[in-house]
Amino acid sequence: MNLIDQLNWRYATKRMNGAKVPQEKVDRILEAIRLAPTSFGLQPFKVIVVEDISLREKIFNEACHQPQMKEGSHVLVFAANKKVSAEQIDDYMQLIAATREISVDSLSGFRASFDGIVAGIAEKNYAWTARQAYIAFGVGIAAAAMEEVDATPMEGFSVEALDKVLGLTEQNLSAVTILALGYRDEANDRLAKAAKVRKSKETLLEFR
Amino acid sequence: MNLIDQLNWRYATKRMNGAKVPQEKVDRILEAIRLAPTSFGLQPFKVIVVEDISLREKIFNEACHQPQMKEGSHVLVFAANKKVSAEQIDDYMQLIAATREISVDSLSGFRASFDGIVAGIAEKNYAWTARQAYIAFGVGIAAAAMEEVDATPMEGFSVEALDKVLGLTEQNLSAVTILALGYRDEANDRLAKAAKVRKSKETLLEFR
Numbered sequence: 351m352n353l354i355d356q357l358n359w360r361y362a363t364k365r366m367n368g369a370k371v372p373q374e375k376v377d378r379i380l381e382a383i384r385l386a387p388t389s390f391g392l393q394p395f396k397v398i399v400v401e402d403i404s405l406r407e408k409i410f411n412e413a414c415h416q417p418q419m420k421e422g423s424h425v426l427v428f429a430a431n432k433k434v435s436a437e438q439i440d441d442y443m444q445l446i447a448a449t450r451e452i453s454v455d456s457l458s459g460f461r462a463s464f465d466g467i468v469a470g471i472a473e474k475n476y477a478w479t480a481r482q483a484y485i486a487f488g489v490g491i492a493a494a495a496m497e498e499v500d501a502t503p504m505e506g507f508s509v510e511a512l513d514k515v516l517g518l519t520e521q522n523l524s525a526v527t528i529l530a531l532g533y534r535d536e537a538n539d540r541l542a543k544a545a546k547v548r549k550s551k552e553t554l555l556e557f558r
Numbered sequence: 559m560n561l562i563d564q565l566n567w568r569y570a571t572k573r574m575n576g577a578k579v580p581q582e583k584v585d586r587i588l589e590a591i592r593l594a595p596t597s598f599g600l601q602p603f604k605v606i607v608v609e610d611i612s613l614r615e616k617i618f619n620e621a622c623h624q625p626q627m628k629e630g631s632h633v634l635v636f637a638a639n640k641k642v643s644a645e646q647i648d649d650y651m652q653l654i655a656a657t658r659e660i661s662v663d664s665l666s667g668f669r670a671s672f673d674g675i676v677a678g679i680a681e682k683n684y685a686w687t688a689r690q691a692y693i694a695f696g697v698g699i700a701a702a703a704m705e706e707v708d709a710t711p712m713e714g715f716s717v718e719a720l721d722k723v724l725g726l727t728e729q730n731l732s733a734v735t736i737l738a739l740g741y742r743d744e745a746n747d748r749l750a751k752a753a754k755v756r757k758s759k760e761t762l763l764e765f766r
Contacts, residue, residue: 351559353561353586353590353700353701353704354586354589354590354593357590357593357594357697358593360595362595362599378561378562380759380763381562381759382561382562382565382700383762384756384757384759384762384763385562385565385566385754385756386565386696386699387568387570387699387711389711389713391570391755391756393756393757393762396762396763396764397762397763397764398763398764398766399763399764399765399766400766401765401766402766405766445755445757446755449753449754449755450752450753450755477685477688480685480689481688481689481692481734481735484689484692484693484695484696485692485695485696485699485711486696487692487693487696488594488692488693488694488695488696488697488698488699488700489565489696489697489699489700490696491594491595491693491696491697492561492590492696492697492700492701493561493700496561503595503597503693505597516766526689527689544658545657545658546593546657547599547653547654547657547658548592548593548599548601549592549601549653551588551589551592554591554592554601554603554604554605555588555592555604555605555606555607556604556605556606556607557607557609558606558607558608558609558610558613558724
């Protein structure tokens with residue numbers, strides 16, 4: 351399967367038909383998200399996978415009034431860390447040490463490179479953690495296309511309401527973006543057959 | 559070719575061997591970036607593709623002192639719009655109308671949805687345009703992996719210096735992230751054989 355063909359096949363599906371995405375496909379999309387690179391490898395975010403229809407209805411009513419929330423079968427909420435803490439960095443050092451079978455002490459130089467981030471202001475931290483979540487979001491979009499699963503990126507929601515419904519604030523998280531997974535309803539989605547609109551190579555790219 | 563396998567194969571290559579990535583592979587990676595979705599489809603960014611070695615050396619010396627800048631063969635600089643202008647939205651409406659063979663007038667409702675963005679404060683605009691560039695960045699990373707091209711995401715650079723070297727400020731752009739393309743130098747890259755460190759599914763994901 352060819353990524354370019356799949357990216358041409360995909361589109362921001364506005365109406366979905368309620369069919370359930372098979373678990374093995376969801377799992378592969380989530381695995382791609384898990385493998386996505388992030389700055390320093392820190393992965394300063396979490397992905398909340400919402401399948402339960404009553405919870406999706408609650409989100410629809412209170413935070414994100416878009417039909418894919420109910421017509422899809424799974425909704426992935428990308429939530430970034432509001433603040434990067436020293437504990438989080440310590441956990442990450444433990445994870446590296448365990449994975450690579452090295453001592454935590456041998457990572458002291460790498461550990462020090464996080465000092466500025468941990469000491470940094472929360473606002474700036476969050477701008478950075480949000481960007482890391484977006485890398486995984488982009489990889490997840492590509493993965494869904496490869497699985498022939500329709501995926502709608504959705505930024506139009508109330509962050510405050512969604513954080514509340516999912517209890518994200520207590521976890522030092524805040525929702526940054528959503529990916530709804532499901533299958534297109536071609537009869538009712540006027541965009542299903544619309545030509546894809548993209549800037550030309552000449553406009554988007556500059557060769558130097 | 560399987561995306562999961564390819565994401566496991568890739569890593570943040572620290573040393574590259576100078577071999578040139580074939581043009582057709584670069585073209586396919588750039589096409590994937592061009593096809594990446596963005597909020598409203600606006601694509602509020604540009605990708606500067608730097609192949610010229612003297613320009614890469616200048617960037618190395620003045621903005622991003624990392625070996626991949628010279629040891630790779632192409633460097634993609636993702637630069638987001640500092641401010642979204644009314645002219646840019648108008649251009650986009652023209653592009654949609656031309657692509658879908660409809661009138662610009664028929665897009666007036668959609669056009670109105672941009673009013674808040676254009677009127678919004680520049681800081682917030684830029685946080686949003688940067689995130690859009692990161693979606694394309696994530697898709698580009700997946701595309702490079704599918705092409706078996708090594709790609710190093712690089713955020714460690716002086717934004718100010720890079721904007722200056724590439725003349726981005728005059729274009730209403732500012733660099734947000736870099737993707738260096740090339741081939742790993744396994745003999746000199748101590749990370750070439752290191753186990754990939756990622757959070758477990760249980761840590762990164764939450765199923766609801």
